[in-house]
Amino acid sequence: MRTKGDFLKSLRDGRKVFYRGKPVEDITAHPILSIAAIHASKLFEYSDRMYEDPSLGKVSKFFKKPTSTQDLLERHKLIYDTTMYCNGIFNISQAIGSDAIFALTITARQLDRKYGTDYTKRIQKYHEYVTKNDLTIATAQTDVKGDRSKRPSEQADPDMYVRIVDVKSDGIVVRGAKAHTTQSAVSDEIIVIPTRAMKDSDKDYAVAFAVPANAPGLKLYVRPIDEIEGNTSAVLSKKDYELETITVFDNVFVPWDRVFLFKEYDYAGNIAMLFATYHRFTALSYRSALINLFLGSARVMAKANGIENEKHVRDDVVDLILYKEILRSTAITSAISPVMLEGVAVPNPLYVNVGKLYSNMHFHDVIKDLVDVAGGIIATLPSQEDFDSEEGKTIIKYLRGAVDGEERVKILKLVKELAASPVAGYLLTAMVHAEGSIEASKIELFRSYDYREAESLIKKIIG
Numbered sequence: 343m344r345t346k347g348d349f350l351k352s353l354r355d356g357r358k359v360f361y362r363g364k365p366v367e368d369i370t371a372h373p374i375l376s377i378a379a380i381h382a383s384k385l386f387e388y389s390d391r392m393y394e395d396p397s398l399g400k401v402s403k404f405f406k407k408p409t410s411t412q413d414l415l416e417r418h419k420l421i422y423d424t425t426m427y428c429n430g431i432f433n434i435s436q437a438i439g440s441d442a443i444f445a446l447t448i449t450a451r452q453l454d455r456k457y458g459t460d461y462t463k464r465i466q467k468y469h470e471y472v473t474k475n476d477l478t479i480a481t482a483q484t485d486v487k488g489d490r491s492k493r494p495s496e497q498a499d500p501d502m503y504v505r506i507v508d509v510k511s512d513g514i515v516v517r518g519a520k521a522h523t524t525q526s527a528v529s530d531e532i533i534v535i536p537t538r539a540m541k542d543s544d545k546d547y548a549v550a551f552a553v554p555a556n557a558p559g560l561k562l563y564v565r566p567i568d569e570i571e572g573n574t575s576a577v578l579s580k581k582d583y584e585l586e587t588i589t590v591f592d593n594v595f596v597p598w599d600r601v602f603l604f605k606e607y608d609y610a611g612n613i614a615m616l617f618a619t620y621h622r623f624t625a626l627s628y629r630s631a632l633i634n635l636f637l638g639s640a641r642v643m644a645k646a647n648g649i650e651n652e653k654h655v656r657d658d659v660v661d662l663i664l665y666k667e668i669l670r671s672t673a674i675t676s677a678i679s680p681v682m683l684e685g686v687a688v689p690n691p692l693y694v695n696v697g698k699l700y701s702n703m704h705f706h707d708v709i710k711d712l713v714d715v716a717g718g719i720i721a722t723l724p725s726q727e728d729f730d731s732e733e734g735k736t737i738i739k740y741l742r743g744a745v746d747g748e749e750r751v752k753i754l755k756l757v758k759e760l761a762a763s764p765v766a767g768y769l770l771t772a773m774v775h776a777e778g779s780i781e782a783s784k785i786e787l788f789r790s791y792d793y794r795e796a797e798s799l800i801k802k803i804i805g
Contacts, residue, residue: 343392343400344476346383352530353379357556359527359587361564369527374567378585379528382435382478384428391424398474404436405473407444408687414677418627422670425631431582432628434524439479441624442533443469444686445616446550446602449609451684457606464599468552477530480555482520482589483617485537494540494547503547504534504591506605513597514604516549522776523589527562529555532589536603539611548610550603551596559594562587568764575726575755578635579765615786616688618778622698623689625777626673629701633666636708639757640715646753647717648744658711665701665708672697691790699783705773712761720758723751 350370359366361375369375385391395401408414424433443465450461472479485494488502497503504518516534526532535550553560565586569579603609640659644650676693713720724737729751738747741754759765774780 344386346386349383349386349478350379353528355554355556357527358561359564360561362566366527366564374570375527375564375585377570377580378525378567378583381428381431381433381582381584382525382528384582385424385433385435385478386476388424388427391420395473398470401473402436402476404440405443405469407447407469408680409685410687411678411680414623414680414687414689415674418623418673418677421624421627422631425628426634429578429582430632430635431578431584432632434480434584435478435529437624437628438481438524438621439472439477439529439531439533441620442479442481442483442535442617443472444620444688445613446533446535448616448684448686448688449613450602452612453603453606453609459606461602465602467599468602472531475530478525478528479531479533479552480523480526480529481617481621482523482526482532482534483537483614484521486519486521486588487537493544494538495543503537503544504549505546506549507546507593510595513595514549514551514601516551516591516594516596518591520589520591522565522586523562524586525584526555526587526589527564527585531555532560534591535617536610536614538614540607542607544610545605545607548603548605548607549601550613552600552602553594553596557594559592561590561592563590569759569768572764573759575723575729576759576763576765577752577756578759616683618782618786619688619691619694621777622694622783623673623676626669626676626694626697626701629773630666630670630673633662633669633708635760636712637662637666639753639760640712642753643712643716643757646743646745646750647715649715655715658714661707661711665704668700669697672700691786695783695787695790698777699780699787702774702780702783706770709761709766709770712757716754716757716761720754720762723754723758726755 353370354368359369366372366375370379391402392400393403393406403420406413408417421437446465450465453459453461485503488497488499494503501518504516504520506514507517508515531552531554533552536548540548567585569583570576603613640662644655649655672693676689679690680687681690728734728737738751741747741751743750
C-alpha cells in the first residue's frame with residue numbers, strides 16, 4: 343500500500359514544471375505549488391480507499407471497473423466522501439484517470455472487434471499497472487484548439503490539436519498541447535484522449551495514449567495560484583486547492599503498449615463522449631460535496647449576523663439545499679439506471695447531463711445566495727495584515743455581530759474567499775465549464791434524448 347510519503351517522493355523525478363516564468367525543480371518544496379501536492383497526497387491517508395481485489399489484492403477502489411449499479415453507487419460515495427475529507431475540495435488524483443480508463447476499456451473492445459487491433463490487451467495491461475502501483479493520473483482531453491471554426495486538420499498551425507508526427511517501429515511521436523489539465527504537475531501519469539469527433543482528414547489527431555509525467559519533451563505550465571497569492575487572508579486555499587496546466591507535448595515518444603487509439607478517427611468521438619459521461623458523473627458526485635462549503639458557510643454566517651430566521655435567509659439556504667440535492671439525486675439516479683456497454687456499467691447519460699446542466703447553469707445563484715447572507719463586508723473586509731497589526735484589536739471590535747468580533751472575522755474570511763476573492767472567480771468559470779460546457783451538455787441532451795413517448799402522446803391526441 344502506497345503512503346503519502348511515497349507519493350510525494352515520487353514527484354521529485356525531473357518533470358518539467360514551470361510557474362510564473364520559472365522552472366520548478368522540486369514541486370514538493372515550492373511554497374505555493376506544494377499545497378496542491380499535499381492535497382493530492384491526502385488520498386493516501388483516506389482510510390476507506392482500498393478494497394480486496396480477487397486478482398491484485400488490496401488496491402484503490404477508484405480503479406474498480408464498474409459492472410453494476412452497486413459499483414457506481416459506491417463510486418459516487420467514494421468521490422463524495424474523499425471530497426469531504428479534503429475540506430470540500432475535489433481530489434481528482436485517481437478519479438479522472440480511472441474515468442478515462444473505463445471509457446478506453448469500452449472503446450478498445452469495439453475497436454478490436456472492428457479492426458482486429460489489440461487495444462483491449464494494452465488498456466488492460468495499463469489498468470493493471472496503475473492499479474498495482476497505486477498511481478495518480480491526470481487526464482488531458484481539451485486541446486488548445488486554435489481557430490474554433492476550423493477542424494483539427496484545417497488549422498493554420500497544425501499543432502493546435504495533439505497529433506501524431508512520426509511513427510516508429512516501437513511507438514509514435516506526438517506534438518501539440520492540451521489546456522487546463524488538472525493536477526498534471528502533481529500526478530504520476532497523464533492519459534491523453536481526443537476532445538471531439540474526427541473525420542478522415544483529421545486521422546493524425548485521432549490518438550489516445552498514456553505517458554509518465556516526467557516523459558522527455560513533456561512540459562507543464564502551471565496557472566497562477568491567485569487564490570493564495572492574491573488573498574493574504576485565505577483560509578481554505580492554504581489547506582487545499584488543485585492546479586491546472588497548459589500541457590505541451592514537444593515531440594514526446596509513446597511506446598506502442600501505451601497507445602490506445604491510433605488514427606481510427608471514427609472512434610475519437612466515442613471516446614470523448616464516454617469519458618465525458620463518466621467524468622460528469624464524477625462532477626455531480628464531487629460538486630454535491632463541494633456545495634457543503636457554501637451551505638455550511640451560509641448557515642454559520644447567518645447565525646453570526648443574527649439573521650438565521652429571516653425569510654430571505656431561509657430562501658437563500660433552501661436554494662443551496664436544492665442545488666446540492668439535485669446534483670446528488672441525478673448522480674444516484676444515473677447509477678441506478680446505467681447503460682451496459684461491453685460488460686461495463688456507464689452512468690445513464692440522460693440523468694448525468696440533466697444534473698450537470700443544472701449545476702452549470704445555477705452556480706452563480708450559489709454565489710449570490712452566500713453574498714446575500716453575508717453582506718457587502720466580504721468585499722470590503724480589511725486585510726490579514728490589518729488584523730495582525732497594532733490596530734487589529736480595534737478593527738475586530740467593530741466587526742462583531744451576534745457573536746464576538748474574533749469569531750465573526752474567522753467566518754468572514756472564509757466567506758470572502760468563497761464568494762468575493764479569486765476563488766470565486768475561479769469557481770464561477772470552472773463550475774460553468776469544467777467537465778464540459780453548458781453547450782456540450784445541451785447538445786448531448788438534445789441529440790440523445792428519447793422523444794418517442796412525448797411524440798406518440800401528441801400523435802394519439804391529434805390522430
